[in-house]
Amino acid sequence: MSSPDILVIGAGTAGIPCAISGAEAGARVAVVEKTAELGGTLHISAGQMSAAGSRVQRAREIEDSPQEHYDDVMCIGHGYADPELLEQAVTEAASTLDWLGELEFPFPEDMPIVYYGHDPYSRARTIWGVEMGVSILKTIQPRFEELVDAGSIELHLEHRLERLLLDGGRVIGVAGTASSGPFEFPAPHVVLTTGGYAASRALFTELHPNVHCLLGARESSTGDGIQAAREIGADLRGAEHHLPTPGCIELEPGSGKTDIWDAFANAAPQYRAIKEIHVNDRGERFLREDEPSADARERALAAQGGRAWIVFDEAMLDDDDPVIVGWTADMVRDEAVRGERVWRADTLEQLAEAAGMDAPGLLATTEAYNAGVRDGDDLLGRQQLDGQLATAPFYAIAIHAGTVVGFAGLTVDRELRVLDQAGSPIPGLYAAGEVIGVAALMGDGYGGGMCVTPALSFGRILGRRLAGLAVTS
Template sequence: MMRKRKLRALFSVMLIMFLLVSLIGCGQKDKDDSESSGTSTKTESTFKAGTYTGVGKGNNGDIKVEVEVDDDSILAINVLEHNETKGLSDAAFDEIPNTVIEGQTLAVDTVSGATNSSNGLIEAITEALKAAGGDINELSKNKATNETAREDKEYTTDVVVIGAGGAGLAAAVSAHENGAKVIVLEKMPQPGGNTIISGAAYNAVDPVRQSKQGIEDSVDKHYTQTYEGGDMKGDPELVRTLVENAYPTLQWLEGLGMEFTDEVFTVLGGLWPRAHKPVKPLGTGYIETYMSYIEKSNDEIQVLVNTEAKELIVENDVVVGVKAEGKNGNVVVNAKSVVMAAGGFGANVDMRNEYNSLWPDLTNLKTTNHPGATGDGIAMGEQVEANLVGMEYIQLLPMGDPETGSLSGNIEQGVENRIFVNKDGNRFVDEGARRDVMTKALMEQSDQTMWVIVDKHSYPTGDTKNNFNESIDDLVAAGRAYKADTLEDLAKQIGVDSASFVKAVEGFNNAVDAGTDEFGRTLFDQKLDTAPFYAGARVPTVHHTMGGLQINTDAQVLNKEGQVIKGLYAAGEVTGGIHGTNRLGGNALADVNTFGRIAGQNAAIGK
C-alpha cells in the first residue's frame, strides 16, 4: 500500500514537471516566433527624453531653437536666438512650432512672406530632433491631424477693409480715428503685404529735412516728375492729390509713432532726393506703427488673418459687406462701407501675361512681390462693374535677386554713389534714370545680368547694413556680394574684363568731377575711389502693377460710366490711374499711406 502511494506521488511530480517544461517551451517558442516575425512585444521609444538644441540658417543668420521631448512625443519648441527681421518673421515663429507639435511632424508648410525664416526654423527643429534620436524620415511624413470643426461666422461693423498691407492698415486706422469700428480681412497668415518687404522709401517734399541738406524741391516739382515720369498717362487730379498730401500723411505717421531718419535720399528711379528712410528695417516700421495703434483700439479694430475675401455684397446698388473664406469656415462681414486694399497682381503670372502688352513675355520672370499679390481685389471689383484703368502698365525693376527675384541682397544705398556694369565690365545706362529705362537697357545685356558697384562710402564698416537689414559682411560670406581692395581683384572675382571695368569706374569718377556724363546722368555724390570695393549681381524682376480699379480723389471706386459705386473705396496697388506708365521709386509708400488714409476717412464718414 505504501509502495503504491509512493509511485502515485512520484508520477504526480513528474507530470507537474512535464507541464512546466511544456509551458516554458511554448512561451519561448512564442517569443522566438514573435521576434522572427518582427512583432516584438517590447515598445520602442521614438526619442530619448530630454531637451535638445538645433541651429538652422535663416535669412539674416543662424536660428537657434530648444526642443523638449519625452519618449514618444515633441512637448515644446522654444526659439532661443535669431536675427530675423521683427514683424516679417513673426508669423513663422508663431505658427511653425505649434504646427510641428500639433501634428508631431516636420512636414509643415513655410509661412508665405517669410520663406527663408521658415526654412531656417524647420532646419533648426530638425537638427534638435535628430540629436534626440528621432527618425527624421518618419517625422518628415505627413500625418493625419484632428481637423478643427468648421464654423461659419458673421460680423457686423462700420467699415470692412480687404487687405492688411500698408494701404489697408492705413485705412483701418484712419477710419477708426473718424469714429468707425473696423474689421480687416487678410488672406495671408500675417499682416504686411508688399509694404513689409519693401525698401520702404517714402517720397515727400519735406521743407525741414531737405532745407538742412541744401536740397531745393517743391510740390510742383514732385507733381511734374510724377506726371511726366508716367508719360502723362496718370490722372492729373490723382497725382496732385498724392503729392500735396504725401508730407501731411508722413507727419500723420510720425504722430502715430513712426520714425524716419533725419536725411532724405534718392531712391532707385526716384529722380530726386526726397525719399524718407524709416528707422526700422524694410517696411516693418509702417506695419508695426499701425498694429500698435490697432492693439490699443479696445478691439474696435479687428484683423482676421487667414481669411480670404471672395465676393462683395451688394444691396440696392450699394456695397454693404464682404463674403470671405476663413481657415475654419465661411466668414460674412456686414458693413456700411468697404475699402478694397488687396494689392496688385505682380505674383499672378497668368494675369500679368493677360494684360502685358509692353514687355517681352513675363512668364519666367520672378517678382519682388509677396505670394498674395494675385489681383483678387481687381477681380472682385470687376464683379460689381468697377472700371479698370492702366492694366497694361506693369513695372519691372532692374534690381532683382538672381535666385529669388526679391529686393533682398541689393547692395546699393542710394542712387548717387553707385554704378552698374554688365558682364563685360562696361557701364550701359544712366543709373539715375526711370526704372523702365534702366530695365529695358538691362534686358539688352548679356544674360540680362548686371553688377552693382559701390565702395567704402556706402559701407564704412563690415557691419553696415543695406536697406533690407543685411550687413555687407554677411552678404559677402553668403556669396551674394563680393569684396576686394582693388578694382582689378574685384573684376577677377566677378568674372568681368579688368581693363574695361577699371575704365568704367574711372569714367564715372571723371563725370563726378565734370558734372556731366556720357550716359546723361545728372545725379552724383562721391567718386568710387575708396577701398574696399563691392559688387552684387542683379537681374530684371516684376515689381509693381500700375493698373487697377479707377478711383477719384476721395478714393471712391468708379464704374464703367464714371459714376461712384456707393459704399466702395479703394487704395494702394489695387487701384490704377495714379502712376501712369511708370511709377517713380519712393512714390508707392507715399501712395498707399496717403490714399489709404483718405479711403479710411471717407469710408467712416460715408462720403
C-alpha cells in the first residue's frame, strides 16, 4: 500500500474498530502500533459497556432510551461531560453493541444489569463478557485480521509515533521509530487512538499537580498522542477533573503503581458486608464505611489526600467475604509479616505506631465506634454495625487513591477533529478513545462503561466518516 486514506495510530479499543469500519467502507487503512500486539487496554480492562436500546437489552425486555442514558451520565458526572459528544456516544452505543453481537460477542444470559461499583444507572444497561476486556478483543480481532489478510488494512507493529508531520498547518502524516529504524508515513487523515496517560507519572503530575494517586493503567498508556498533538498546538482540556478509584493497594512500596487485579479493597456495600473501619493518618474515620454511593466514597478518600487505612480485627477476617478481593485470611496474615502494606499487632496502639497513624486518635475512634455498635447508633450514620472492633490481633491495610484512566485529553469537536488552542480544527487530525480524556464523556464522575463503549463507537464513527471523505474525493 502506498499512501493510505486513513492512518490510525494505536491498535487498541478505539483503533481496531476505526480500522475495521474504514476498511469495510472501502478506504485504504494503515495502522501504526507501538507494541508487538493488538488490543491496547482491552488486555486489562474490565470491559464493561453500557448502551440503551441494544438488541440484547430489548431481548431481555428492558425499557431504556439514549435520553435516559444521557441524563444518568450527566447526573453522575455532575454536569461536566461534553453535551455534544455525550449525545453522540449514547446514540451510537446500541449500534456498537449490536455490531459486537454480529461478530458473536458472548453476551452473558444474566446481563445487562444495574452495576453498583460506580454510582448506578436508573436502568439495567451495563454488560461485560466473562473474560472482561479480552472478550471484546477476541470478538473484534478476527475481523481486523481478516481485513489485514485481504490487504485492506496494512499493520505496522512495533512502530512508535513520535511526531506529527505538518505542511502549512495541515497534518500530512506521522514520524517515529520502529525496531528497524526511523519511519515516516504520509496520510491525508491521521487518527489518534493512542489511549490515555495514566501510566505516565510525569504527565499525570503535570496535569494533576499535588494529587496523590497510584497509577494503574496499562504500561502503554503514556500519553504519546496527547504530547505529539500538543507539540503542534492542539488544545487540552479536562485536567481540572480527576476522581480517584479508592481502595487501591500499592504494588511495591514506593512504586507509585497499582494493579486492581492483583489487590483491590472492595468497599461497595451492595456487594459485601462491611465490617471494618476506614481511618486517616489522624486515626479518624472520615465516612460511613457502608456509604452506598461510590462517588461519595471516591471524594471522601480524595479529601484525605488520597491515603487511608482499613482497620479490622481477627474476628472480621473472613475467607468468604474478603476485604481485599481474592485475598484469603492467610494471605492477609502473610502480608502482615512483611509489614509493608499490611500490619498486625496485639493492641490498637501498637498497630497505629507500626502503620504510621496517630495512636491516641485511633484509640479514641475505636472506642467511639464500638460504643455506636453497642447502641446501634453510629456517629457517621453507618447502618452495617455487625461487630465491635475488639478481638486481637488487629490489622491495618494501607489503601490509596488510584487511577486506571486519564480524565484530561485532546479537545475535539463533534466531528472528532482535534482543535487548536483557538478552537479551530487542525486539518487532517482526528482523535477517539481515551486520548480525548475520559472527562469528555463522563464529566467529573464514573459513568459505568463510558470509556470502552465510546472508544469503540467513536472509532467506528471516524472510520466510516473518513472513508466517506476518501471515497468521494
